[in-house]
Amino acid sequence: MQSxxxxxxxxxxxxxxxxxxxxxxxxxxxxxxxxxxxxSSLAGMEFRYFLWLCWSVKESxxxxxxxxxxxxxFSPSRIEIAHIAIPVNRQFAEPAGTQWEGLAKDExxxxxxxxxxGNTYYFRSKIYREMITTVVNADESFENIFWGxxxxxxxxADHQSEAIRSLLLQKLHTVLPGKQLRIEKAAAGYxxxxxxxxxxxxxxxxxxxxxxxxxxxxxxxxxxxxxxxSLPLGAFA
Amino acid sequence: xxxQAILDELKKVLLPYTENKELLNGITEDTDLLKDLKINxxxxxxxxxxxxxxxxxxIDFDSAEKMMxxxxxxxxxxxxxxx
Numbered sequence: 001m002q003s004x005x006x007x008x009x010x011x012x013x014x015x016x017x018x019x020x021x022x023x024x025x026x027x028x029x030x031x032x033x034x035x036x037x038x039x040s041s042l043a044g045m046e047f048r049y050f051l052w053l054c055w056s057v058k059e060s061x062x063x064x065x066x067x068x069x070x071x072x073x074f075s076p077s078r079i080e081i082a083h084i085a086i087p088v089n090r091q092f093a094e095p096a097g098t099q100w101e102g103l104a105k106d107e108x109x110x111x112x113x114x115x116x117x118g119n120t121y122y123f124r125s126k127i128y129r130e131m132i133t134t135v136v137n138a139d140e141s142f143e144n145i146f147w148g149x150x151x152x153x154x155x156x157a158d159h160q161s162e163a164i165r166s167l168l169l170q171k172l173h174t175v176l177p178g179k180q181l182r183i184e185k186a187a188a189g190y191x192x193x194x195x196x197x198x199x200x201x202x203x204x205x206x207x208x209x210x211x212x213x214x215x216x217x218x219x220x221x222x223x224x225x226x227x228x229x230s231l232p233l234g235a236f237a
Numbered sequence: 238x239x240x241q242a243i244l245d246e247l248k249k250v251l252l253p254y255t256e257n258k259e260l261l262n263g264i265t266e267d268t269d270l271l272k273d274l275k276i277n278x279x280x281x282x283x284x285x286x287x288x289x290x291x292x293x294x295x296i297d298f299d300s301a302e303k304m305m306x307x308x309x310x311x312x313x314x315x316x317x318x319x320x
Contacts, residue, residue: 009279018283027282027301059278074278075302157256157275189272209277 002218004203005064007056008133008149010210011048019048028055028076036081043086045127052132053110054081057123060136061114063190063205064121070188082120084112100126101148101171113140133207135216146171147216160208165191168204168215175219238318240266243311250287254280266308292318 018024025034028051037050045053058079066072087108110125114136124142125134135147148171152163165183172181172193179195183204186192193200204217248261254276255261261274270276270284285301288294288310294317296304304310 013277014279015283018286023289024282024286027285027298055279073302073305074281075298076282077298078302209279 001068002201002203002220003064003067003138004145004205004216004218005060005062005067005136006134006147006205006207006214006216007059007063008131008207008209008212008214009052009056010212011052011130011132013210014048014052016048019051025051028058030077030080033081036084040084042084045086049127049132053084053125053127053134056125056132056134057081057112057114057136059207060123060134060205061116061121064136064138065116066188067190067203079114079116081112081114084110086110101146103142103146131212133212133214135205137218144219144221145216146175146219147214149212149214151211152213153211155210160213164206164208164213164215167213168206168217171215172202172217176223238315240311240315243314243318244307246291247288247307247310247314250284250291251276253287254284264307266306266311268307270305270307270310288314294318 033054037047042050055076058076058081059074061079062072062074087110110127111123113120113122115121121136121138122140122142123134123136125132131149133147133149135142135145137145148167150163150167152159169181169183173179181200182194183191184194191204191206193202193204202217202219202223204215207214244264244266248264251261251270251274252258255274257275264274268274270281271278276284281304285296285304289296292314294314296313296317300313300317304313
């Protein structure tokens with residue numbers, strides 16, 4: 001069943017020194033991931049960026065998987081990253097800016113795959129100087145996957161939660177105009193989209209960390225086609 | 238080390254990662270670190286490392302993944318401390 005899973009990491013809120021401490025990173029990385037970092041150049045990626053990229057991929061994968069396995073417990077070492085591809089026009093170490101959104105399949109971002117219980121999943125990540133954001137999907141094409149991030153001034157937990165819900169609803173209203181939508185939580189804890197009394201088949205994922213908020217969702221092609229005709233050109237740019 | 242003593246120390250471990258410090262006064266064994274205390278998941282490994290230092294124990298991968306509620310944390314710490 002189609003799902004959604006994303007994550008965002010504000011690097012300024014991570015402990016730089018601790019990120020390079022083997023006691024810390026060994027709780028997140030598997031032995032093969034540590035070797036992968038040593039043997040791949042990864043275009044000179046600093047270790048702490050690699051570590052938090054891996055974390056964001058694993059957290060995104062966990063969210064993606066939990067929707068279909070509500071009893072799943074997050075265990076970073078069991079989600080194994082097998083490959084990371086560096087984009088040609090990498091934006092690594094550039095400032096994040098305040099806002100971005102788009103279709104995951106169109107972006108020249110970091111990409112790769114991960115393995116969980118013998119199954120392969122795929123990720124796309126954007127790595128900036130101060131932030132890493134990731135989306136995970138079972139299909140490598142990332143067809144119909146939307147994602148975006150924004151930055152906020154008030155970083156209290158309540159406001160983060162409110163702001164990301166508001167950003168997602170705003171985005172959904174542009175692709176499903178005229179629908180009264182709201183976000184609720186399923187019993188297992190993941191967000192669901194409700195229109196009237198009906199739960200829509202649009203899996204969404206929300207993330208926040210410090211001043212950053214991010215969403216991803218899968219919008220089935222049949223629903224998109226119905227609404228695209230009425231949208232102005234460039235609405236998804 | 239009894240459960241109450243572990244809980245009292247655990248509050249100190251959770252303090253830096255809990256935005257609303259008052260919530261810590263009312264925690265019970267059912268309190269969920271992420272949902273109730275609103276701790277960001279990116280801090281879970283920090284909490285495990287801090288707990289290791291505080292209790293002079295080692296928390297392995299299999300134990301760490303179970304530390305989602307205060308009860309889970311106390312169970313894992315009690316097992317290691319009293320081993």
